[in-house]
Amino acid sequence: MNNLEPTLFDSYRDLYRPYVNAVNNRLAKHQLYTSQWVVLRLISIKESCTLAELAKETRVEKPSVTRIIQKLMELGYVEIKQGEDKREKYVQLTERGAEVYASLQLELSSFFNELTVGIDSEDLETTRVVLNQILQKLLS
Amino acid sequence: MNNLEPTLFDSYRDLYRPYVNAVNNRLAKHQLYTSQWVVLRLISIKESCTLAELAKETRVEKPSVTRIIQKLMELGYVEIKQGEDKREKYVQLTERGAEVYASLQLELSSFFNELTVGIDSEDLETTRVVLNQILQKLLS
DNA sequence: AATAGATAGTTACCCTAACTAACTATTTTA
DNA sequence: TAAAATAGTTAGTTAGGGTAACTATCTATT
Numbered sequence: 001m002n003n004l005e006p007t008l009f010d011s012y013r014d015l016y017r018p019y020v021n022a023v024n025n026r027l028a029k030h031q032l033y034t035s036q037w038v039v040l041r042l043i044s045i046k047e048s049c050t051l052a053e054l055a056k057e058t059r060v061e062k063p064s065v066t067r068i069i070q071k072l073m074e075l076g077y078v079e080i081k082q083g084e085d086k087r088e089k090y091v092q093l094t095e096r097g098a099e100v101y102a103s104l105q106l107e108l109s110s111f112f113n114e115l116t117v118g119i120d121s122e123d124l125e126t127t128r129v130v131l132n133q134i135l136q137k138l139l140s
Numbered sequence: 141m142n143n144l145e146p147t148l149f150d151s152y153r154d155l156y157r158p159y160v161n162a163v164n165n166r167l168a169k170h171q172l173y174t175s176q177w178v179v180l181r182l183i184s185i186k187e188s189c190t191l192a193e194l195a196k197e198t199r200v201e202k203p204s205v206t207r208i209i210q211k212l213m214e215l216g217y218v219e220i221k222q223g224e225d226k227r228e229k230y231v232q233l234t235e236r237g238a239e240v241y242a243s244l245q246l247e248l249s250s251f252f253n254e255l256t257v258g259i260d261s262e263d264l265e266t267t268r269v270v271l272n273q274i275l276q277k278l279l280s
Numbered sequence: 281a282a283t284a285g286a287t288a289g290t291t292a293c294c295c296t297a298a299c300t301a302a303c304t305a306t307t308t309t310a
Numbered sequence: 311t312a313a314a315a316t317a318g319t320t321a322g323t324t325a326g327g328g329t330a331a332c333t334a335t336c337t338a339t340t
Binding site: 017050051052055062063065066083085086087088089 | 287288289290291292297298
């Protein structure tokens with residue numbers, strides 16, 4: 001057999017599907033998927049922002065953002081306000097959206113804690129930093 | 141604004157698309173995608189194995205493996221031998237497949253080195269271990 | 281002030297990467 | 311030997327994302 005030991009990047013990729021599926025299971029009670037969750041989270045953090053900003057920050061193309069926002073509006077979790085610049089649409093959470101966000105935020109935090117229980121917190125921080133460094137390199 | 145700092149899991153997910161796209165770009169010259177690459181790599185490591193083994197080790201359902209193997213056969217990178225148990229099919233690399241694998245393996249290694257240049261190698265190892273620990277927790 | 285170019289968002293259509301359900305062909309087991 | 315299990319396939323579905331081409335509006339240049 002060749003060169004067996006999995007590298008950092010093998011481990012990285014191995015984790016992806018199980019991780020996303022586990023998160024999706026938890027989001028399902030509010031009819032959400034991770035892609036929508038990421039956007040909902042960003043809207044909550046920024047309080048109000050345009051679709052173009054969402055596209056830029058999530059690094060997802062505008063048509064994908066449009067679709068996600070349409071879904072979040074259908075679910076009643078976000079609402080849209082016309083910008084002063086009439087091309088722009090500002091998105092913000094509805095009351096219901098804020099509730100759902102808060103509830104899922106709690107649940108996911110506790111899930112993430114479970115997943116990392118017993119792991120040295122310095123090591124977790126190192127991991128976070130390393131993943132960010134790789135992302136920065138990739139984007140540069 | 142709320143609770144801004146991205147967590148380990150935010151960083152983990154942020155990296156995924158840019159990473160997969162970058163890898164896919166490099167695989168494209170041999171008409172491959174990461175999902176197929178993962179399977180090609182496993183076949184190379186195991187030298188010969190059944191579709192069921194591939195499904196189990198990649199944690200992908202059998203129909204997905206069937207499709208990937210069909211594609212790899214079309215490309216002439218793998219071939220199939222009937223098992224003694226007539227239900228089984230053993231997959232192995234063709235000569236061409238072995239060449240392509242070796243060439244891409246080199247190129248990807250060097251790409252991964254670029255992505256991690258300047259990062260402490262202990263920190264890289266810590267990251268690898270932490271990602272594995274999280275995966276194990278997720279699967280348990 | 282008019283027009284050419286840039287920007288915000290949408291629509292239509294495409295692709296990868298997976299999934300489940302239901303099937304056939306074999307092999308194992310009770 | 312009949313029932314259950316296993317290997318693989320086919321058909322159909324979904325999430326998640328992309329590109330091309332469009333409309334509407336705004337900005338900048340002549």
